[in-house]
Amino acid sequence: MSLVRSLIILLASLLLVQQASAESGRPNFIVILCDDLGYGDLGCFGHPHIKTPHLDKLAKDGIRFTSFYSAAPVCSPSRVGLLTGRNPNFAGVYDWIPHVEQKNQAGQQSRHLVHMRREEVTLPQILKSAGYATAMAGKWHCNAIFNNKAQPQPGDAGFDHWLATQNNAAPSHENPVNYVRNGKELGPLKGFSCQIAADEASGWIEKHVSAKYDRPFFVYLAFHEPHEPVASPADLVASYKDVARNEDEAQYFANVENMDRAVGTVLDKLDTLKIADNTVIVFSSDNGPETLNRYPASKRSYGQPGPLRGMKLWTTDAGFRVPGIVRWPAALKGGQTLNEPISSMDLLPSFAALGEATVPADLILDGMDISPLMKGEALPERKKPLLWAYFNAINEQRVALRHGEWKILAKLNHGKTPKITNVTVENLPKVKDAVLTDFSLYKVSEDIHEDTDLSTAEPEIFSGMKREIEAAYQDMLARMHVWPAQPLSDQAHE
DSSP states (O other): OOHHHHHHHHHHHHHHHHHHHHHHSSOEEEEEEESSOOTTOSGGGTOSSOOOHHHHHHHHTSEEEEEEEOSSSSHHHHHHHHHHSSOGGGGTOOSOOOOTTOHHHHTGGGGGGOBOOTTSOOHHHHHHHTTOEEEEEEEOOSBSSTTSTTSOOGGGGTOSEEEEESSSOSSOSBSOSOOEETTEEOOOOOSBHHHHHHHHHHHHHHHHHHHOTTSOEEEEEEOOTTSSSOOOOHHHHHHTTTTSSSHHHHHHHHHHHHHHHHHHHHHHHHHHTTOSTTEEEEEEESSOOOOTTSSTTOTTOOOOOTTOSSOTTOSSGGGTEEEEEEEOTTTOOSSEEEOSOEEGGGHHHHHHHHTTOOOOTTOOOSSOOOHHHHTTSOOOOOOSOEEEEOTTOSSSOOEEEEETTEEEEEEEGGGTSOOOSSOBTTTHHHHHHOOEEEEEEEETTTOTTOOOOOTTTOHHHHHHHHHHHHHHHHHHHHHOOOBOOOOOOTTTTO
């Protein structure tokens, strides 16, 4: 046998050993997050027309969660909740964050100050401290001043590599001009935003695996789709003309399928690199679907809440009960459907446990460790209920809590408390003086549309849930971050 051939065989053997070692070690993690995707917008969640073959197969090969909750009914706080494992109000992110240049919005209630602060401990930081490589691609939306040292950027939150926009893809999903890679503006790009982000994530994974296969990775892939401004490939739009009511609805249907195609790009890359078995994939949405024509640019917002009541910005379940899928072939039996409540805030403690990463002992988390479930074991009992306090909700009941099969909602001061987009020292007294009133109770495990108020029919359960929401709300008031009252000036972002 020649020396060259011997070296080739030796190298191949080493690669196989290295691959086997990686497959049997700590898992890789990929979180895929959509923007404004409705509970009923996927084939595997009952949409009659939209084709999502890659996500349908992902659900078939893993667990489909029918009670998966985002941390908020709107984008920025939802993302902060996912990344920190904590109620986003504790981080001081109460509503979506306008860019500092949107002076009419950012100037209200000091919203130009809002960002995920450096003090926050994030999921990528925790995994990075345990030796993980980290990357993100897509929508950031965790600060008002983007790509500027005045506020923390994705790299400060623990991402080794990032390709991001502050908020939406502009001017639309097609040929976006506002992507930034590791601090460098890229200018006009060709293609659709979801595929650009998927290609970035896939390329980074391939480069990482080729260079440092012994080091696991975490990827946060945050699609802009199907948030407005919606733009979709012509071939997909044409395929929905016969079932859509109009061109705009066809555009929306095609937008979701195009996102599914982008998911397929990532899945194909994992298969090609032979790392799919030991990669945990979590798919979800940041909140529920946008209401058609709620604002002038939402003319293509045809997302569906399925059987849920409300839409995005509501504290009924359609605001934050979203599609949820988890796949991990190495440990998790596929073909399962789970109706127990799961939260995006659960990802941080769960990934930390699976990745053998240390969570700071003094870090108070609102998510729970569901890693036993991911390993095929029983789901632990959730001891801390899930709380949402969204002061700018469309519906009057701005505070909600779910624990087990039950959910309770409440107004603030009988609905008389004015809407708030941010908590500052100026409006803090109004927030703290507001009391919970006008409660309603639902057994959402059976009454998914929240139709029947059982507060009178189930007095004992109502009394217990009322105590829980009042205690959780007071805890939130005591721990939430309060921003200073500072007017927006032209120098605020310099």
